[in-house]
Amino acid sequence: MKVYISVDMEGITGVTHWDEVEHKKPAAYIQFQERMTQEVLAACNGANDAGAKEIWVKDAHYSGRNILAERLPSNVRLIRGWSGHPYSMVQELDDSFDALMMVGYHSMAGQGGNPLAHTMSSSKIDTVFINDQQTSEFFLHGNIAAKHGVPLVFVSGDAGLCEEVQGVCPSTTTHATMVGVGDSTISIQPEESRNTIQKKVTQALKGDLSGCVWKHPEMFVLRIRYIKQQSAYKASHYNGAELIDAKTVQFETDDYDEIMRFMLFTV
Numbered sequence: 001m002k003v004y005i006s007v008d009m010e011g012i013t014g015v016t017h018w019d020e021v022e023h024k025k026p027a028a029y030i031q032f033q034e035r036m037t038q039e040v041l042a043a044c045n046g047a048n049d050a051g052a053k054e055i056w057v058k059d060a061h062y063s064g065r066n067i068l069a070e071r072l073p074s075n076v077r078l079i080r081g082w083s084g085h086p087y088s089m090v091q092e093l094d095d096s097f098d099a100l101m102m103v104g105y106h107s108m109a110g111q112g113g114n115p116l117a118h119t120m121s122s123s124k125i126d127t128v129f130i131n132d133q134q135t136s137e138f139f140l141h142g143n144i145a146a147k148h149g150v151p152l153v154f155v156s157g158d159a160g161l162c163e164e165v166q167g168v169c170p171s172t173t174t175h176a177t178m179v180g181v182g183d184s185t186i187s188i189q190p191e192e193s194r195n196t197i198q199k200k201v202t203q204a205l206k207g208d209l210s211g212c213v214w215k216h217p218e219m220f221v222l223r224i225r226y227i228k229q230q231s232a233y234k235a236s237h238y239n240g241a242e243l244i245d246a247k248t249v250q251f252e253t254d255d256y257d258e259i260m261r262f263m264l265f266t267v
């Protein structure tokens with residue numbers, strides 16, 4: 001079994017403030033870098049308990065250089081930094097993988113489930129919709145897995161995200177690390193969180209994965225509302241894009257790769 005784990009940081013247990021996820025603020029960051037690593041390790045251990053032969057881990061937060069590699073099992077390949085490929089947080093994901101998992105993911109832009117809620121860029125994007133569904137990083141990258149027929153079997157992050165995941169795909173196993181309330185979080189204990197991640201990942205991978213493969217629609221209509229009207233104007237010059245109002249751009253395609261390409265060049 002070949003497993004892919006995409007790891008973000010804003011949904012790691014207890015993360016509450018931007019200082020805690022920014023390497024340039026070591027006083028706050030180091031504790032959560034360690035916790036992020038421990039939660040990835042728990043997911044890897046869970047996958048290995050289920051018989052994983054190969055695990056690819058994408059460090060998918062900010063610099064892409066957060067996870068402490070020494071702590072991970074020997075069958076892990078760790079992807080650090082950003083290649084510039086449109087698949088972004090699931091770079092190198094293809095048909096050869098048996099399962100995708102997401103660890104430390106978070107609520108989307110325009111929602112209140114996490115003090116750090118955003119989609120791809122907290123400074124540039126107000127909201128993203130795909131086919132009228134408000135869109136998170138989970139949904140954006142989950143659709144890449146769908147294109148390749150890879151089941152999305154497990155997601156951990158804040159409770160708001162877990163609710164979204166259940167709405168999109170009830171067969172996907174979720175683990176809520178915390179509840180976001182305004183600018184605060186109410187979280188479970190880190191050790192309990194790690195133990196639950198390991199157990200749930202094993203159970204999820206041993207179960208029937210076929211229900212975790214999404215069906216792709218015929219067409220994708222991407223609509224991005226930018227924070228600044230200048231960003232929308234610029235993005236509207238991407239080939240095929242259309243300016244809907246001063247801050248909103250729409251882009252339609254039948255190939256999901258083109259959605260991610262649009263995101264790469266306009267966000």
Ligand SMILES: [Zn+2]
Pocket residue numbers: 008009010060061062
């Ligand atoms: Zn992040």
